Amino acid sequence: MSVKYFSVAEFAAKHCIAERTVRNYCARGELDGAILVGKTWSIPADAEMPSRKHRKLKAMPLLTVLRQEKESKLKGGVYHRTQIDFTYNSNHIEGSRLTHDQTRCIFETNTIGFEGESVNVDDVIETVNHFRCVDLIIEKAEERLTEKIIKELHLILKSGTSDSRKDWFAIGDYKRLPNEVGGCVTTAPEDVHRQLKMLLKEYNAIKYKTLDDIIDMHQRFEAIHPFQDGNGRVGRLIMFKECLANGHVPFIITDELKMFYYRGLHEWPQIKEYLRDTCLTAQDNYKLILDYFRIKY
Numbered sequence: 001m002s003v004k005y006f007s008v009a010e011f012a013a014k015h016c017i018a019e020r021t022v023r024n025y026c027a028r029g030e031l032d033g034a035i036l037v038g039k040t041w042s043i044p045a046d047a048e049m050p051s052r053k054h055r056k057l058k059a060m061p062l063l064t065v066l067r068q069e070k071e072s073k074l075k076g077g078v079y080h081r082t083q084i085d086f087t088y089n090s091n092h093i094e095g096s097r098l099t100h101d102q103t104r105c106i107f108e109t110n111t112i113g114f115e116g117e118s119v120n121v122d123d124v125i126e127t128v129n130h131f132r133c134v135d136l137i138i139e140k141a142e143e144r145l146t147e148k149i150i151k152e153l154h155l156i157l158k159s160g161t162s163d164s165r166k167d168w169f170a171i172g173d174y175k176r177l178p179n180e181v182g183g184c185v186t187t188a189p190e191d192v193h194r195q196l197k198m199l200l201k202e203y204n205a206i207k208y209k210t211l212d213d214i215i216d217m218h219q220r221f222e223a224i225h226p227f228q229d230g231n232g233r234v235g236r237l238i239m240f241k242e243c244l245a246n247g248h249v250p251f252i253i254t255d256e257l258k259m260f261y262y263r264g265l266h267e268w269p270q271i272k273e274y275l276r277d278t279c280l281t282a283q284d285n286y287k288l289i290l291d292y293f294r295i296k297y
Contacts, residue, residue: 003033005042015049017212018276025050050210059142061296063244066138075108078293079138083107085252085289086240087130090233092255096123103127122161129157130233137241144204145242147196153234154227163229175228182262186225195224209246212272214239215279219268249290249297251282 008026012019026034026041033044062078069079088103097120098106106112106127112119133156140149155172163169168176174192187195203209203217218239225231236253243250253261257278264275290297 004045006045008041008043011043011045011047014045016272018273018280020277020280021211024280060244060247062249062290063138063141065293065295066244070135070138078289078295080107081289081293082252083131083134085254086134087127089252089254090236091123091126091130093253093258093261094232096120096126098123098127107131122163125160126157129159129161132156133233133237134240137237137244141241141244143245145200145238145245147193147200150196150226150234150238153237154230157230157233169228174226177228179225179228181222181225181231182266184223184266186223192224192226196221196226199224209242211243211248211279211283212276214242214246214248215275216268217242219265219275222265249283249287251279251286253278253282254285257282 006014008019008022011031012022015022022031022043023041025031026036026043030050031043031047033047035042065077066079066082068074069077074080084100084104084107087107088098088100091098091103102119106124112124133153136149136153136156143149151172158164158169158171161171164171170176174196175189178186178188180186199217199220203213206213218235221235221238222231227234240250240252260274260278260281264278267274287297
């Protein structure tokens with residue numbers, strides 16, 4: 001009996017995923033029987049999605065390198081680059097006015113000698129704190145995602161800031177006052193624990209987490225908006241951690257992708273392609289860094 005083949009577009013439509021995702025699966029050999037004819041992939045119509053295959057996850061070479069470089073305090077490697085790029089972009093998305101060079105200076109020299117201009121103290125503190133948060137997700141990458149880890153990230157991120165001196169602001173704990181994001185309502189303070197516990201239960205029950213599973217968890221986390229402030233940065237740290245834990249190339253949402261990222265978060269329940277494609281673009285950008293440092297993925 002002859003095998004029926006689908007094009008990338010047909011296979012993507014059948015499984016409701018992005019065409020780029022299908023091409024990535026093919027390139028990595030994760031769709032059995034897929035063949036490249038010229039520049040076009042032909043995929044058996046009955047090919048199983050990678051998430052349905054019971055593959056044992058191997059430790060990512062990237063995670064090993066990040067841990068080694070972190071421990072040895074190696075300068076100029078992928079850990080160094082990740083710390084600066086991740087911290088600069090995630091903070092800048094949230095309004096930090098520090099430049100990439102200033103962020104680099106803080107990481108490399110532990111000084112803030114910016115001649116001829118004033119800087120916001122909170123921007124500096126949160127930059128240093130974010131470096132510590134990145135260290136934490138590298139250390140605990142393979143641990144089960146829990147409320148304890150999420151709260152610990154928030155505690156580190158906001159420690160020593162002006163927010164930490166406000167009676168109504170709970171650092172390392174859930175919000176006490178209602179808040180909104182982008183004009184949209186979020187979970188009420190009294191419901192945060194229950195909603196987040198439910199989200200983590202559902203997410204952790206997934207044995208083989210796809211990139212879509214991680215993105216979906218991230219969007220739902222941001223919709224809950226559990227903290228008074230710092231939700232975006234904590235959420236992106238969690239997403240990076242979970243990519244490392246589940247064998248996916250992690251990614252950094254850059255300031256240039258900010259508006260696409262926000263649109264994707266807003267539209268995810270109805271249209272998944274916006275956020276998925278933004279994350280895949282960010283992933284492609286991070287792959288270029290891994291290629292430069294000759295790290296396999």
